[in-house]
Amino acid sequence: MRPLTYLRDFTLGLLAYAAALFLSNHLLGGDGLDQPWRTAVALLPMLPACGICALVMHHVRRMDELQRRVQVEALALAFAGTALITFSYGFLEGSGFPRLSMFTVWPLMAALWVGALLLVGRRYA
Amino acid sequence: MKNRVRELRGARDWSQAALAGLLGVSRQTVNAIEVGRYDPSLPLAFRIARVFGLTIEEIFEDAGE
Numbered sequence: 001m002r003p004l005t006y007l008r009d010f011t012l013g014l015l016a017y018a019a020a021l022f023l024s025n026h027l028l029g030g031d032g033l034d035q036p037w038r039t040a041v042a043l044l045p046m047l048p049a050c051g052i053c054a055l056v057m058h059h060v061r062r063m064d065e066l067q068r069r070v071q072v073e074a075l076a077l078a079f080a081g082t083a084l085i086t087f088s089y090g091f092l093e094g095s096g097f098p099r100l101s102m103f104t105v106w107p108l109m110a111a112l113w114v115g116a117l118l119l120v121g122r123r124y125a
Numbered sequence: 126m127k128n129r130v131r132e133l134r135g136a137r138d139w140s141q142a143a144l145a146g147l148l149g150v151s152r153q154t155v156n157a158i159e160v161g162r163y164d165p166s167l168p169l170a171f172r173i174a175r176v177f178g179l180t181i182e183e184i185f186e187d188a189g190e
Binding site: 067 | 153
């Protein structure tokens with residue numbers, strides 16, 4: 001997939017996610033929804049999110065061998081880093097630190113992934 | 126692994142991007158191979174040899190263990 005095509009499709013996916021999130025929050029803010037519809041509406045943003053995941057997988061499958069190696073190393077670093085940080089904070093919560101939302105895990109992993117990509121990429125430049 | 130990819134590419138006046146296009150890989154991969162930071166897989170090594178019309182041994186130097 002050409003980089004610009006991937007960027008365009010990824011942007012469209014993000015816009016769809018933002019729209020679904022806005023709609024979900026709007027509908028959940030009212031009183032008119034009962035279960036199980038509240039659960040379904042709460043999960044609405046995950047539909048475009050699944051589409052974004054499929055797009056990323058398609059992009060990764062079209063990468064060349066070195067790009068895949070860089071991705072694997074970066075993901076391994078991000079995976080390990082996320083495990084260490086989230087478990088450390090889990091122990092800290094037990095000692096009185098404020099509980100954090102599950103929403104904090106993915107941004108942490110994404111940030112570590114980006115940092116690891118830069119680090120690993122430099123080894124082959 | 127030492128190789129002659131940069132020398133052979135230069136002799137044909139090809140850019141890294143042009144060679145990458147012929148090999149079906151990214152420009153970064155071509156650069157990594159040329160500077161010896163990355164050793165290509167066997168299929169890619171064969172494609173490189175085919176593009177230059179040489180054998181793998183004529184392009185890549187086996188350092189030996």
